[in-house]
C-alpha cells in the first residue's frame with residue numbers, strides 16, 4: 067500500500083493486520099450516527115447528533131492540571147441546550163454566536179445537556195450520516211486506520227473475489243464480498259448495513275467451519291503412532307487405586323485406549339465437570355503410553371499446577387517404571403540442560419510443564435502422547451502445533467469448562483469428544499449461599515464454625531481487572547484482616563500471583579498438610595488444586611467473576627465425602643447480576659451453569675467466551691448469531707462432502723483463501 071511504510075506496517079501488525087485482506091476485513095467497532103436527530107426522541111445517555119444555533123459565546127473554564135471545559139448554549143427547536151466539550155479548547159474559534167452547528171455527543175435528557183465529542187459543520191452532518199469507528203491500540207490512531215482502509219478499498223475494490231459459493235450466496239441473499247466490505251466500512255443505510263453485517267457474519271462462520279472441518283478430515287487420515295500398551299499392567303494399576311472408577315471414567319478410558327492402538331493420530335477432547343476425576347483418566351493414558359515404551363507429556367497452563375501434578379503423579383506411580391521430570395521456567399540453566407538431556411535420551415518418560423515443553427529446543431526420545439490440561443486456554447492453531455511435535459504423538463486435551471453442545475462444536479469442532487458425565491459416588495452436592503457484602507460478619511462466623519469442626523477454607527479475594535499490583539494489595543489487606551480475626555486458633559496463609567514459585571509451592575504444601583486452615587488467595591487457585599479436606603469456598607465480590615470461573619472456584623471444594631459449602635459475597639448492580647448469583651445458588655451442574663451463563667450473557671462478553679474456549683470472532687457472535695453459526699456449519703460440511711469440490715471453478719477463490727489460511731496442507 068502506498069503510504070504504508072515499514073513503521074506503519076509494524077504498528078498495523080500490532081492489530082494483527084498483516085495484509086491488504088486483513089485491512090479490508092478489519093471491521094469497525096461501531097458506527098457513530100451523524101444524522102441529525104431531534105432531542106425529543108433521544109434516549110438518555112445515548113450518543114446522538116443535534117443541530118441548532120449558537121446562543122452564547124463559548125466560555126472556557128480551567129480546572130485541575132491541564133484540564134479544561136468549554137461550554138456554550140445551543141438553541142435546538144426552541145430548547146436551550148448546554149453543550150460542553152472537555153479538553154478541546156481549540157474548538158472555541160469555530161463556535162460563533164448566531165452560527166448553525168451540529169454536535170455529536172452524549173445526551174443528558176434530564177438536564178438538557180450534551181457532552182460533545184465531535185463538532186460537525188452542518189454540511190458534513192448532512193452528507194455523511196454514519197461514520198465508522200475502528201478498534202485501535204496505542205500504536206495506531208483511529209484516523210490513521212480509517213485513512214488506510216479507505217485507500218485500500220479504493221485501490222483494491224475491483225479485485226475482491228467473493229468467497230462464498232454463488233449458490234449459497236443466492237440462497238441467503240448475501241452481498242458480494244466487494245459490496246459487503248464497502249458497506250461495512252462506509253455504510254449507506256441502516257438496511258444495507260444490516261445486510262452487510264449478516265453477510266460478514268455468515269462468511270466468517272462459514273470460513274471458520276470450513277477450516278475446522280477440513281482440518282478434522284485431514285487429521286482423520288493422518289498416520290499416527292500405534293501405541294501397543296500392556297493391558298495387564300494397566301489393569302493392575304487400576305486395581306490398586308483406592309477407589310473404583312466410575313462408569314463414565316471406564317468408558318472414557320476405553321475410548322482413549324482404542325485411539326492409542328489405532329494407527330491414526332489421536333485428537334481427542336476429554337470433557338468433565340470439576341471434580342469428575344479427569345486426572346486419573348489422564349494418568350491411566352500416560353501409563354498406557356509408557357508401558358508401550360513411549361514418553362508422555364502433560365502440559366498445563368501455570369507452573370503451580372505443573373508442580374502439583376508432578377507431585378501427585380509421582381506419588382501415584384510410585385514403584386512403577388515412570389520417571390517424572392518437571393520442566394518449568396524456574397529451573398536454572400544448568401538444571402534445564404540436564405533435564406533436556408534426560409528427555410532426549412528417554413531417561414525421563416513423563417514430562418510435565420507449561421507450554422515450555424513444546425518449544426523447539428525440547429527434543430524427545432520417543433514422544434507418544436501429549437495431554438493438555440485446561441486446554442480452553444489453547445486455540446485451534448496451538449493445538450495443531452502440538453500435534454506436529456516429534457512423530458505425531460497422540461493428543462488428549464482435557465477441559466473442565468462445560469460448554470453447551472452447540473458452542474462445543476465451534477470450539478472443538480476438529481476433535482473427537484469424550485465426556486465424563488458422572489461424579490464419583492458418595493459426593494454430596496455443594497451448598498451455595500449468596501450474601502450481600504454487609505453480611506460479611508455472618509459469613510465469617512459460619513466459616514469459624516466449620517473451622518472448629520476441622521475443615522479447611524479457601525477465601526478468594528476480589529478481582530481487580532487489569533492490575534495485578536492492586537490484586538496483590540487487596541489480597542494482602544484482606545489476609546491481614548482475616549489473620550487478625552482467625553489467628554491464633556487457626557492459621558491463615560496467603561497466595562497471590564506475585565509470589566515466587568517456591569513460595570507459592572510452600573504455601574500450597576502447608577495448606578495440603580493442614581498446617582494452614584485458611585487460605586486467602588487471588589484466583590491462582592482457580593484450576594486444578596485438589597485438597598479433599600477443604601470444604602468451604604468463600605468468594606468476595608463474586609459478581610465480578612464469570613459464571614464459568616465461579617463454578618471452577620467452587621469446584622475446589624466438595625472433593626471428598628464431607629458436606630461442602632460455597633459462600634458468595636456480592637452486591638450485583640442489576641437484574642442480570644442477581645440472576646447470575648441465583649444460578650450459582652440453584653445448581654451445581656456445570657452444564658446448566660454454562661447454559662444459563664450463555665442465556666444471561668446474550669452476546670458480547672468476550673471474557674466469558676475466552677474462558678469457554680470458543681474462539682473470538684471479529685464480527686459474528688457465536689451466542690447471539692447461533693442460528694447463522696449452525697447453518698454455516700452445516701453448509702461447510704455439505705461442501706466438503708461434494709466430490710472434487712475444490713476443482714469447481716466457482717470455488718476457486720475459496721480454495722485460494724483456504725490455501726492461505728489453512729491449518730493443514732491437505733484438503734481431500
Ligand SMILES: Nc1ncnc2c1ncn2[C@@H]1O[C@H](COP(=O)(O)OP(=O)(O)OP(=O)(O)O)[C@@H](O)[C@H]1O
Pocket residue numbers: 309310311312315338339340341342343344345346466490491593594595596598621622625
Ligand atoms: N472414581 C472415583 N472415586 C472416588 N474418588 C475419585 C474417583 N476418581 C477421582 N477421584 C478423586 O476425586 C478428586 C477429584 O478428581 P480430579 O482431581 O481428577 O478431578 P478433575 O476432574 O481433574 O477436576 P478438576 O477439573 O476440578 O481439577 C480427586 O481427589 C480424586 O482422587
